Amino acid sequence: xxxxxxxxxxxxxxxxxxxxxxxxxxxxxxxxxxxxxxxxxxxxxxxxxxxxxxxxxxxxxxxxxxxxxxxxxxxxxxxxxxxxxxxxxxxxxxxxxxxxxxxxxxxxxxxxxxxxxxxxxxxxxxxxxxxxxxxxxxxxxxxxxxxxxxxxxxxxxxxxxxxxxxxxxxxxxxxxx
Amino acid sequence: xxxxxxxxxxxxxxxxxxxxxxxxxxxxxxxxxxxxxxxxxxxxxxxxxxxxxxxxxxxxxxxxxxxxxxxxxxxxxxxxxxxxxxxxxxxxxxxxxxxxxxxxxxxxxxxxxxxxxxxxxxxxxxxxxxxxxxxxxxxxxxxxxxxxxxxxxxxxxxxxxxxxxxxxxxxxxxxxxxxxxxxxxxxxxxxxxxxxxxxxxxxxxxxxxxxxxxxxxxxxxxxxxxxxxxxxxxxxxxxxxxxxxxxxxxxxxxxxxxxxxxxxxxxx
Numbered sequence: 318x319x320x321x322x323x324x325x326x327x328x329x330x331x332x333x334x335x336x337x338x339x340x341x342x343x344x345x346x347x348x349x350x351x352x353x354x355x356x357x358x359x360x361x362x363x364x365x366x367x368x369x370x371x372x373x374x375x376x377x378x379x380x381x382x383x384x385x386x387x388x389x390x391x392x393x394x395x396x397x398x399x400x401x402x403x404x405x406x407x408x409x410x411x412x413x414x415x416x417x418x419x420x421x422x423x424x425x426x427x428x429x430x431x432x433x434x435x436x437x438x439x440x441x442x443x444x445x446x447x448x449x450x451x452x453x454x455x456x457x458x459x460x461x462x463x464x465x466x467x468x469x470x471x472x473x474x475x476x477x478x479x480x481x482x483x484x485x486x487x488x489x490x491x492x493x494x
Numbered sequence: 495x496x497x498x499x500x501x502x503x504x505x506x507x508x509x510x511x512x513x514x515x516x517x518x519x520x521x522x523x524x525x526x527x528x529x530x531x532x533x534x535x536x537x538x539x540x541x542x543x544x545x546x547x548x549x550x551x552x553x554x555x556x557x558x559x560x561x562x563x564x565x566x567x568x569x570x571x572x573x574x575x576x577x578x579x580x581x582x583x584x585x586x587x588x589x590x591x592x593x594x595x596x597x598x599x600x601x602x603x604x605x606x607x608x609x610x611x612x613x614x615x616x617x618x619x620x621x622x623x624x625x626x627x628x629x630x631x632x633x634x635x636x637x638x639x640x641x642x643x644x645x646x647x648x649x650x651x652x653x654x655x656x657x658x659x660x661x662x663x664x665x666x667x668x669x670x671x672x673x674x675x676x677x678x679x680x681x682x683x684x685x686x687x688x689x690x691x692x693x694x695x696x697x698x699x700x701x702x703x704x705x706x707x708x709x710x711x712x713x714x715x716x717x718x719x720x721x722x723x724x725x726x727x728x729x730x731x732x733x734x735x736x737x738x739x740x741x742x743x744x745x746x747x748x749x750x751x752x753x754x755x756x757x758x759x760x761x762x
Contacts, residue, residue, distance in 0.1 A: 322609050331510060335517035344528035361535035380535045383728035411732060416670070 322367065342372040345459030346394070357382045357420045363392075365395045371395050403427040408443070417476050419468055461490040536737050575615060575627065575634040585620050592617060592625045594636070623730065658742070658757040664738055666760060679703035684727075685715055691725050693717035693748065711749065718746035727742055 345364050350360055363377035373376035375394035378385055388406035408422040422443030429437050439450040446466035452459050463480055464487055470477060509530040582593035582602055591607040606612045608619060615627035620744060627634045629708035669676050684691050699706050710716075717724060719733045720743060737743070743758045 328509060328513060332513045332517055335514050336520060339518050339521035341521060341525040341528060344530065347529045347532040350533040351529060359533055359535045361533070365532070377537070383535070383726045384731045385535075412735065459669055 331490065332408065337398070340396070342367045342394075342396070346372055346374075358373075359383075367475055371398070384413065385412070391406060399431045401429045420464075444471075457494040459490075459492045459494070462489040463490065535737065557737060575629070577640050578636055580625055580636045581639050583623075583625055584619050585656075586617050586622070588707055590620050592620060593627075658759045659709055659747050661708070661743075661758045661760050662761050663760055670737065676705075679705040680710070682716075691727075693724055694730070708758065710747070714722070714749050714754075715749040717747055717753070718744075 321412040328377045332346075333425070339460055346365060353360065357431045358382040359403045359431070361380060362379045364375040366373045366375070369424075371469050373392040375390070377389045379387040387401045387406045390403070393402075395404075398401070403426070405425040405427075406423070408425060410418065410420040410422065412420070414420065422441060422445070424443070425439065426438060435453055435455050437452045437454065439448075441448045441450075442465060445463075446469050448461055450459060450461040461485075465477065474481075477488070480490050483489050496643060498558055577597050579595045579597055579600065580592060581595055584590045584592070585608070588608050591605050593603050594606055595601070595603045596613070604612060606617050608616055608617050612627075615629045618628045618633065620626075621635075623638045625636050627636060679700045680703070682694045684695050685693050685695050695715045696710055696712055699710055699712050702732045719730075720740070722729055722733065725729055733743075741760050743760065745756050745758075747754050747756060
């Protein structure tokens with residue numbers, strides 16, 4: 318009996334992996350783009366490559382309300398059903414944001430795991446410093462812990478005022494949508 | 495001889511193969527419902543001519559004063575092209591006219607049509623940002639004057655005056671460096687007709703603020719800036735990103751169901 322159940326799960330896992338491999342990820346990405354357009358978000362000029370289990374984008378421009386807001390040199394999307402992640406590397410923000418935040422972000426990583434289904438976790442590192450964020454899907458609340466860089470502390474005092482200083486010496490930001 | 499059909503490996507292999515085929519079939523079925531292309535940002539690269547406020551009264555007077563020097567195929571040869579300033583142009587290629595002045599007397603502008611002569615130079619044709627003159631069979635390109643802000647913006651207190659208002663460049667720099675200060679003084683909301691943005695409505699303006707001094711009023715709907723219709727946030731940001739290079743800003747607002755033009759001259 319145990320052997321049969323184990324065999325069933327092994328076949329099921331194989332089927333899932335095969336399905337993930339064959340899923341038209343490029344077209345799924347196009348569907349996502351069309352959904353994002355309804356929120357005035359457009360990802361443009363990017364090269365899209367389906368690499369089997371992952372989807373890779375190169376040189377993507379992000380337009381928010383038709384304004385070019387950022388460029389990302391590489392985006393790596395992993396759909397593994399149980400664990401999904403989006404890693405965005407080498408991001409340059411538009412000059413529009415220059416008065417709020419340093420424009421270079423080295424890496425931004427979004428992760429969503431079925432084992433922590435209520436939270437989308439984000440990690441970012443760049444000229445601004447380092448940040449970890451969690452977005453609670455149910456409560457629609459965002460909590461960000463920031464370790465600002467010296468540049469951020471010195472040159473972006475207005476933005477720093479938006480953050481709350483924690484007792485441990487770090488900074489945090491909370492918002493509910 | 496062992497029958498192949500009895501082989502355990504063959505059984506497993508067959509099952510895996512079936513699973514692969516089912517997975518592939520399912521992915522093809524999904525593909526049928528997915529879009530075949532994505533969304534791209536259409537970049538419409540329109541030429542936007544530099545906004546120039548032209549006082550036609552002065553121009554006509556100057557034209558009359560200078561009429562002797564702008565006679566076709568005549569004029570003195572004593573002026574070099576480098577002493578000339580192209581202050582404005584209208585038309586393209588072989589039709590239209592340009593507004594020129596000499597550096598020695600910048601305020602004395604002259605209108606020169608294609609084919610006419612100014613200070614010995616014949617206007618041959620007009621490009622987007624330059625005019626081509628001919629002298630002694632040689633072509634000279636005169637680029638449109640790059641305006642530098644000199645001085646301060648003039649504020650006019652009369653509410654209904656159509657005269658340009660004066661704005662200090664330092665004020666613009668202040669708001670540029672502290673964008674949050676803008677929203678302390680003014681609130682603006684997009685006005686949509688169905689899906690299209692019609693303009694941006696001023697919903698609040700702080701009394702005695704610098705913004706209030708610009709002549710904007712609560713309820714004004716800003717529909718144009720420097721002759722560009724504000725139909726998207728991009729249109730607004732295009733103007734905003736160039737604000738440091740502008741010496742004149744013209745905005746058109748709808749106030750009491752009437753369009754009103756507000757003009758600001760930016761000075762140091």
